[in-house]
Amino acid sequence: MRLLALTTSFLLAQPAWALDPAALVDTAINSHILPGFTTLTEATGTLKNTATEDCASDSATLRAAYHEGFDAWMAVSHLRFGPTEEDERAFSLAFWPDTKGFTPKSLSKLITSEDPAVLNAEAFAEVSIAAHGFFALEFLLYDDRIQSLGSDAYRCTLIQAVTNDIDRNANAILADWHTGYADLMRTPSKDGRYTTDLAAVAELFKTLDTGLQFNEEARLGRPLGTFDKPRPLRAEARRSERSLQNITVSLASLEQLARILAAQTPTPAKSLKGAFSLALGHATELEDDPSFAGVANIQGRLRVEILQQYIGNIRSFVLLELGPALDVTAGFNALDGD
Amino acid sequence: MVTRRRMLAGLAATSLLPSAGWSSVGTPDYLSAARTQNGTYLLAGLTVAGEITFTIPLPARGHAAAAHPERAEAVAFARRPGTFALVMDCRDGTIILTLTAPEGRHFYGHGAFSADGSTLFTSENDYEAGEGRIGLWDITQNYTRIGEFSSGGVGPHDLKLMPDGETLVVANGGIETHPDMGRSKLNIPVMQPNLSYVSLAGEILEQIELTARLHKNSIRHLAVRQDGMVAFAMQWQGSKSDTHPLLGLHQRGSKAKLLSASPKAQQQLQGYAGSVALSNDGGLVAITSPRGNVLHVFDTETGQPSAILSAKDVCGIGPTATGFLFTTGTGHIGTLSEETAQHPLQWDNHLIDISHNR
Numbered sequence: 242m243r244l245l246a247l248t249t250s251f252l253l254a255q256p257a258w259a260l261d262p263a264a265l266v267d268t269a270i271n272s273h274i275l276p277g278f279t280t281l282t283e284a285t286g287t288l289k290n291t292a293t294e295d296c297a298s299d300s301a302t303l304r305a306a307y308h309e310g311f312d313a314w315m316a317v318s319h320l321r322f323g324p325t326e327e328d329e330r331a332f333s334l335a336f337w338p339d340t341k342g343f344t345p346k347s348l349s350k351l352i353t354s355e356d357p358a359v360l361n362a363e364a365f366a367e368v369s370i371a372a373h374g375f376f377a378l379e380f381l382l383y384d385d386r387i388q389s390l391g392s393d394a395y396r397c398t399l400i401q402a403v404t405n406d407i408d409r410n411a412n413a414i415l416a417d418w419h420t421g422y423a424d425l426m427r428t429p430s431k432d433g434r435y436t437t438d439l440a441a442v443a444e445l446f447k448t449l450d451t452g453l454q455f456n457e458e459a460r461l462g463r464p465l466g467t468f469d470k471p472r473p474l475r476a477e478a479r480r481s482e483r484s485l486q487n488i489t490v491s492l493a494s495l496e497q498l499a500r501i502l503a504a505q506t507p508t509p510a511k512s513l514k515g516a517f518s519l520a521l522g523h524a525t526e527l528e529d530d531p532s533f534a535g536v537a538n539i540q541g542r543l544r545v546e547i548l549q550q551y552i553g554n555i556r557s558f559v560l561l562e563l564g565p566a567l568d569v570t571a572g573f574n575a576l577d578g579d
Numbered sequence: 580m581v582t583r584r585r586m587l588a589g590l591a592a593t594s595l596l597p598s599a600g601w602s603s604v605g606t607p608d609y610l611s612a613a614r615t616q617n618g619t620y621l622l623a624g625l626t627v628a629g630e631i632t633f634t635i636p637l638p639a640r641g642h643a644a645a646a647h648p649e650r651a652e653a654v655a656f657a658r659r660p661g662t663f664a665l666v667m668d669c670r671d672g673t674i675i676l677t678l679t680a681p682e683g684r685h686f687y688g689h690g691a692f693s694a695d696g697s698t699l700f701t702s703e704n705d706y707e708a709g710e711g712r713i714g715l716w717d718i719t720q721n722y723t724r725i726g727e728f729s730s731g732g733v734g735p736h737d738l739k740l741m742p743d744g745e746t747l748v749v750a751n752g753g754i755e756t757h758p759d760m761g762r763s764k765l766n767i768p769v770m771q772p773n774l775s776y777v778s779l780a781g782e783i784l785e786q787i788e789l790t791a792r793l794h795k796n797s798i799r800h801l802a803v804r805q806d807g808m809v810a811f812a813m814q815w816q817g818s819k820s821d822t823h824p825l826l827g828l829h830q831r832g833s834k835a836k837l838l839s840a841s842p843k844a845q846q847q848l849q850g851y852a853g854s855v856a857l858s859n860d861g862g863l864v865a866i867t868s869p870r871g872n873v874l875h876v877f878d879t880e881t882g883q884p885s886a887i888l889s890a891k892d893v894c895g896i897g898p899t900a901t902g903f904l905f906t907t908g909t910g911h912i913g914t915l916s917e918e919t920a921q922h923p924l925q926w927d928n929h930l931i932d933i934s935h936n937r
Binding site: 322323326327329332336338340341343370371432434454455457458459462463465466467472571572573574575577578579 | 659762799853893894
């Protein structure tokens with residue numbers, strides 16, 4: 242067989258860069274990523290300690306700690322690269338969507354069989370990922386059927402195991418950021434995960450876009466379903482009535498990231514500011530429908546659809562203005578994902 | 580409209596066509612979808628020299644196509660989660676028919692014909708159940724939907740007819756999606772891709788799963804050698820801190836062999852192989868990575884890397900006699916040794932080889 246040259250290079254365009262990408266990365270890490278994960282570990286620490294003291298599913302302090310922890314997770318839930326992707330940490334914290342009902346199934350199985358894995362953190366880390374995280378905790382605190390299963394004592398221990406595991410994962414993520422990943426992003430190298438500062442900016446840009454996309458398509462798209470078949474029971478975290486809250490917390494955090502990434506490019510910065518303010522403003526008008534139950538009727542549906550369109554509007558500014566300004570727009574096929 | 584589905588009996592038949600169409604510039608060797616500069620979409624016929632022989636407008640972004648084994652007829656599929664597929668006369672670009680996915684199904688963008696050309700098989704999503712299906716269309720009855728069976732997994736993507744003419748090989752990517760949620764992936768932590776061999780009656784004959792450690796390696800695209808060896812390309816859905824093989828070779832009855840370049844070269848692929856092809860002599864296999872702007876070629880006998888080529892947004896790839904022709908999202912067309920053509924088009928994911936169909 243004919244021997245081929247091992248590396249032939251052509252058709253590669255060199256992008257021009259007039260901005261300071263290293264500064265963008267630095268600000269994102271210092272003002273967005275590290276504070277976000279620090280807040281998360283503080284909230285999950287409180288959640289764990291609260292559950293240790295009071296594990297009754299109707300406990301007001303436990304439920305408050307759950308909401309605070311969930312808020313803190315939502316504010317970083319778009320940062321899906323690096324430390325969150327090790328050992329399934331992000332999925333362990335939030336197993337959603339759960340299209341096949343694995344969370345209630347796994348919890349039922351643990352409770353009815355009184356699985357001793359809840360007594361040991363390492364053993365619990367190995368049980369089904371669907372029985373971990375904020376969504377499992379939501380079932381344990383708010384779902385009537387799960388609360389009717391087994392004994393109070395076992396469910397109490399299970400709540401403590403879940404909150405303990407949430408805290409363990411949150412701390413593992415923060416530790417990875419502190420002990421290496423932040424430096425990896427700040428100091429690109431030829432053999433590293435990021436070969437240039439621009440590659441690190443591209444990672445942050447992608448995380449902004451996919452975070453918006455998830456709000457638009459999953460958090461809103463799932464309950465909206467189709468006009469003929471709305472799906473209110475598919476709203477995220479509807480049992481604890483925080484479907485809308487998840488979106489507003491996530492959007493507020495995504496706005497912070499967008500502002501950081503647009504700091505050196507005034508035109509996209511202005512467009513994004515307007516677009517976020519439109520979406521967040523409209524979200525306040527939905528406060529009487531915290532779990533999107535309203536999608537089942539025409540009026541309620543319309544309001545939720547408008548929020549979805551406003552998020553789509555933010556995305557188009559991200560893709561059409563911010564991406565080209567930062568020179569991180571991926572190619573036609575690179576973006577396709579098929 | 581039976582009269583429009585003419586048999587292509589060599590050049591004599593082509594010359595009888597009322598419109599010159601592409602017959603004046605020659606017969607296409609490949610099909611590819613593309614996006615034009617003004618944002619519209621089309622399907623094009625391409626020669627091995629990179630010349631465009633015809634273009635047909637598409638109503639939305641296309642993905643792949645399937646070519647009829649005898650007639651100069653091709654079916655172009657909408658991009659996931661599209662519900663249309665166009666049956667086209669490749670001699671003049673006439674649209675013969677539009678196939679619409681049945682209620683509760685959408686196409687994944689790939690299809691394959693039976694050896695006698697009487698049936699079209701399409702990869703589809705039963706999205707309420709979150710299960711993969713293979714749709715059956717009877718060509719002798721003007722592409723009537725005649726049935727469907729399980730694809731053997733979730734998220735079937737590419738499928739090919741095996742050389743025995745009696746078996747389909749299906750890449751069940753493992754990823755659950757629902758059209759209400761766009762292209763959002765719904766089951767990454769529990770995804771379970773497989774490679775399934777299915778009889779034309781829907782019987783699952785053999786299934787290959789990778790080791791549990793690789794359960795996030797979505798098996799998406801296929802190429803089949805005349806002796807039945809299947810090359811499959813994968814897309815990694817997990818953490819990018821480690822690299823994973825993105826190309827596998829499989830012969831029925833044996834274990835899959837996974838092929839990797841050096842860790843550094845492998846890293847460049849960004850965990851994403853967009854297309855796969857085998858050279859016509861069967862000696863080489865190649866995957867493209869539009870995210871890594873790179874193309875990897877391996878020797879099928881030794882499993883060792885034999886070439887690495889950089890090309891921005893490269894994705895479509897098809898066989899030539901001893902190598903490959905590739906296309907890019909920047910409009911370029913090239914072989915392993917030279918750039919052959921450039922068009923003011925963004926070539927889409929796949930370059931479908933139709934040279935064996937004449």
